[in-house]
Amino acid sequence: MLWGQIGMSLRTFICFFVSILVSRSLDVDSFGVYSALVSLIAILLYFTGMGTYSIFNNYLPRFEGRNRLGFSSYLIRRTLFIKTVVYLIVAIGIHKYIGYLADLTGYPAVRNYAFGLMLWFFLRGTSETFLYILMSRMAMRYYTFVETTISILQLMGVLYLVQTEMNIASLIVLMIIVYGVQCVLNAYGARESYLFEPERPKLSPIVKYGLIIWFTGIVQYFLAKDVDIFLILYFLKDNSLVGFYNIAFLITTTGGYILLSSVSSLSLTILSSAYTKRGMDGLRESLGFLFKVSLVLSAPIFAFMIFQTDNIIVSLFSAKYAAASELLIVLSFFYLLAAFAGGGFMVTALLPLNMEKIVLYLRSGGGILNLILNFIFIPNFGISGAVAATGISFFVLTLFELLVVMKLSGFRPPMSFVYKLMPITVIPAALTLFLGQSGLIGLMVCAVLYGVVVLKLAFMFCPLERHERNILEGFTPKTVRLLKKCRLLKQT
Numbered sequence: 001m002l003w004g005q006i007g008m009s010l011r012t013f014i015c016f017f018v019s020i021l022v023s024r025s026l027d028v029d030s031f032g033v034y035s036a037l038v039s040l041i042a043i044l045l046y047f048t049g050m051g052t053y054s055i056f057n058n059y060l061p062r063f064e065g066r067n068r069l070g071f072s073s074y075l076i077r078r079t080l081f082i083k084t085v086v087y088l089i090v091a092i093g094i095h096k097y098i099g100y101l102a103d104l105t106g107y108p109a110v111r112n113y114a115f116g117l118m119l120w121f122f123l124r125g126t127s128e129t130f131l132y133i134l135m136s137r138m139a140m141r142y143y144t145f146v147e148t149t150i151s152i153l154q155l156m157g158v159l160y161l162v163q164t165e166m167n168i169a170s171l172i173v174l175m176i177i178v179y180g181v182q183c184v185l186n187a188y189g190a191r192e193s194y195l196f197e198p199e200r201p202k203l204s205p206i207v208k209y210g211l212i213i214w215f216t217g218i219v220q221y222f223l224a225k226d227v228d229i230f231l232i233l234y235f236l237k238d239n240s241l242v243g244f245y246n247i248a249f250l251i252t253t254t255g256g257y258i259l260l261s262s263v264s265s266l267s268l269t270i271l272s273s274a275y276t277k278r279g280m281d282g283l284r285e286s287l288g289f290l291f292k293v294s295l296v297l298s299a300p301i302f303a304f305m306i307f308q309t310d311n312i313i314v315s316l317f318s319a320k321y322a323a324a325s326e327l328l329i330v331l332s333f334f335y336l337l338a339a340f341a342g343g344g345f346m347v348t349a350l351l352p353l354n355m356e357k358i359v360l361y362l363r364s365g366g367g368i369l370n371l372i373l374n375f376i377f378i379p380n381f382g383i384s385g386a387v388a389a390t391g392i393s394f395f396v397l398t399l400f401e402l403l404v405v406m407k408l409s410g411f412r413p414p415m416s417f418v419y420k421l422m423p424i425t426v427i428p429a430a431l432t433l434f435l436g437q438s439g440l441i442g443l444m445v446c447a448v449l450y451g452v453v454v455l456k457l458a459f460m461f462c463p464l465e466r467h468e469r470n471i472l473e474g475f476t477p478k479t480v481r482l483l484k485k486c487r488l489l490k491q492t
Contacts, residue, residue, distance in 0.1 A: 008147065009258055009259065010144075010147060010148055010151060011147040011148075011150075011151050012254055012258050013258065014151040014152075014154065014155050015151070015154070015254070016250070016254045016255075016258075017155070018154055018155060018158045019250055020316050020317060021158050021159070021162055022034065022158065022166070022171065023243070023247065023317050023318075023321065024317065024318055025161070025162050025166040026166065026167075026168075028239075028240040028243045028244075028320060028321070029239045029240050029243070030167070030168060030239075031243040031246075032105075032238075032239030032240055032241070032242035032243035032246070033105050033107045033110070033168060033239050033242075034168050034171060035229060035242050035243060035246040036101070036104075036105050036229055036230070036233060036239070036242055037110070037113065037117065037168070037172070039225070039226035039229045039230065040101065040117070040226075041117070041120055041121050041124060042226045043226045043227065043230075044090055044094075044121055045121070045124065045125050045128065046218060046226075047218055048083070048086050048087065048090055048125065049214060050079070050082070050083065050086075050210055050214050051209070051210035051211065051212070051213035051214035052079055052083065052129055052132055052210070053128075053132045053135075054209070054210070054213040054268065054351065054356075055075070055079070055206060055209065055210045055213070056075075056076075056079075056132040056133055056135075056136040057132070057135065057136045057268050057269055057272075058209070058268065058272060058351065058352075059072075059075065059206055059209075060072050060075070060076075060133070060136040060137065060193065061136060061137075061269065061272065061273070063075070063201070064137070064193075068199065068201070069193075069196040070196055070197055070198055070199025071199055071200075071201040072193050072194075072196070073193065073194050073195065073196040073197065073198040073199070074198035074199055074200050074201060075201065075206065076133060076190075076193055076194040077194055077198055079129065080126075080129060080194070083125065083126070083129055084126070087121065087122045087125050087126065088122070090121065091118040091119075091121060091122050092118075094114060094117050094118050094121065095114045095115070095118055098110060098111055098113070098114040098117070099111060104230065104233050104234065105233060105239060106237065106239065107239065109168070112169070113168065113169065113172055116169070116172040116173065116176060117172065119176045120172060120175050120176050120179065123176060123179040123180050123182075123183050124175075124179040126183050127179050127182045127183035127186050130183065130186035130187045130189070130190045131143070131182075131186050133186075133190035133193050133194070134146075134186060134189055134190050135266070135269075136269070137190075137193065138266070138269060139189060139190075142189045143189075145185075146182060146185045146186060146189065149181070149185065150178050150179075150181055150182045150185070153177070153178055153181060154174065154178045157174040157177065157178070158171075158174065161174065209356060212356045212357060212359075212360050213356055213359075213360075215360060225245070225246070225249040225253075225390070227370075227371070227374075228245065228249075228370075228374060228386050228389075228390055229242050229245065229246065231374050231375075231378060231386065232245060232378065232383065232386055235378045235379055236378065236382060236383065241382075241383045243321070244321060244323050244324040244327060244383060245324075245327060245383055245386060245387065247313070247317055247321050247324045247328075248324045248327035248328040248331055248387065249331065249390075251305065251312060251313070251316075251328055252302075252305065252328060252331040252332055252335055253335075255301055255305060255312075256298055256301050256302050256305070256332070256335055256339075257298060258301075259297040259298065259301070260293075260294055260297050260298050260343070267290055267345050267348045268348050268351055268352075270286055270290070271283055271286055271287065271290075271348060271349050271351075271352055272351070272352040274286040275352040275353070276352070280409065280410065283349060283352065283353075283409060283411075284409060284410060284411045285467055285468075285471065286471060287346070287349050287405075287409070287411050288411065288412075288413070288414060288468070289468045289471045289472070290345070291342060291343075291346070291413055291414065292414060292417055292462075292464070292468065294339070294342070294343040294345065295339055295340065295343065295417070295418065295421060296421070296455075296458050296462075298335075298339045298343055299336060299339040299340060299421065299425045300425045300429070300450070300451065300454045302332045302333075302335050302336035302339060303332075303336055303425045303426050303429035304429045304432065304447060304450055305328060305332040306329055306332045306333060306336065306429065307429045307430055307432055307433050308429075308432055308443065308446070308447075309325045309328045309329050309332070310322070310325050310437070311437060311438060311439075311442075311443045312328070312443065313325050313328065314437075315439060315440040315443050316440070326384065327383065327384065327387045330384065330387045330388055330391055331387055331390065331391050333391065334390075334391030334392060334394060334395045335391065335394065335395075337395045338394055338395045338398040338399075340418055340421075340422070341395070341398045341399045341402050342398055342401065342402040342405075342413065343398070346398070346401050346402050346405045347359050347362055347363070347401040347404070347405065349405050349409055349411070350404075350405065350408065350409075353408070353409070355408065358404060358408070362397065362400060362401050362404060363397070365397065365400070366393055366394070366396070366397030366400075367393075369392075369393045369396060369397070370389055370390060370393035370394075373385075373388070373389035373392060373393060374386060374389045374390075376389075377389045417462050420461050420462050421458060421462055424454055424457045424458055424461065424462075425454060428450055428453050428454060428457075429450065432446050432450060455488065456488070459483075459488040459489065463489075464489070469489070
């Protein structure tokens with residue numbers, strides 16, 4: 001978790017900084033078009049995902065734990081072959097139907113980007129497939145090395161474009177280079193898993209599991225910003241609104257979850273391992289620990305964003321995106337509520353229990369709800385309606401997932417911890433209003449001081465229980481020693 005957090009946080013931070021540079025360098029309309037292209041790639045990757053991430057994270061640790069490395073090799077090779085064929089078909093489709101996207105965005109030059117989008121899509125998809133192998137093996141040190149390398153490469157590329165001439169075409173070329181390098185590095189790092197002599201496992205349960213997860217991901221994706229962006233383009237016909245929405249969503253999801261990237265990515269592996277070793281007791285204990293970790297690492301950030309919205313947008317993205325302030329407040333509010341209801345990852349606990357169908361039903365319901373609310377809200381309330389639809393849908397889905405997990409696993413959320421953390425999170429955030437418009441340096445100082453205060457109060461009034469400290473020490477003893485040194489954990 002520690003190494004994963006380092007790599008993911010660094011990558012997320014640099015990508016966020018890159019987004020700031022891109023948004024400042026492009027005009028609002030061009031930034032909206034570029035956002036739509038990024039969303040197109042993301043949507044296509046989801047629709048061609050085939051449940052690979054969950055399949056690898058769920059089955060590769062089982063095979064390797066039983067020393068059946070041939071099973072892992074066969075599964076990886078077969079997956080790579082099938083996905084390569086699918087990616088090639090989709091790439092051809094991009095070239096053939098790119099005109100529809102040009103008409104939707106009102107940006108005819110999109111037709112000129114067809115070949116670049118094909119390469120971008122193919123390289124990113126293949127790179128992510130190898131990435132899932134690394135994460136299933138929890139090879140997080142190598143993962144951190146790769147993420148750091150390509151993050152620096154991407155940042156250097158954007159800085160070069162800022163100094164020369166940045167446009168959509170040059171950004172696409174940069175993405176091709178970045179994902180090409182990442183693909184090579186990930187493939188090299190994962191080589192030990194697919195170079196063994198392949199041995200065919202029983203594929204029917206794997207295929208069934210993958211299809212359910214795949215369909216779940218597709219339907220769930222109606223809850224994501226990428227679908228919202230195209231609905232905004234369809235109803236409102238304004239690329240600048242896409243730029244405002246993208247910035248609000250980017251700040252909310254990147255800022256709010258930057259400290260949770262490792263926890264979210266490894267939660268399935270952690271819960272699956274806990275359930276395998278200690279049954280339902282191990283699952284419930286690990287779930288309670290992850291609940292507390294996710295709450296402490298996300299809720300304060302959402303609260304801070306609610307009260308410092310104008311400062312954040314103007315200081316980071318410039319005043320030309322000030323119209324995104326209202327959108328950021330609405331999104332942050334609903335994401336704050338969701339953080340106190342489990343943060344959206346609780347449903348992961350159902351996968352080790354082989355209840356993936358229930359995950360499908362829950363995520364499908366959330367995606368469909370968002371789609372319906374968007375069709376109702378956007379025509380009536382404009383861009384604010386899109387944000388409200390996403391926020392409401394995410395909170396409702398998170399709440400339902402928590403209730404279902406409680407029912408099926410016997411898990412009980414630590415409500416006393418929740419009640420104590422609410423004022424610890426919100427009151428110091430509200431007090432930051434008295435600082436007024438403080439600029440970028442003032443904003444950074446304010447954020448650091450707020451984080452220190454919240455962290456100190458959280459450990460003071462919401463201390464970890466003994467078994468939670470044992471879990472934390474089992475994952476990363478160095479972190480426990482650091483917390484003790486900082487007097488955030490009592491010596492035992």
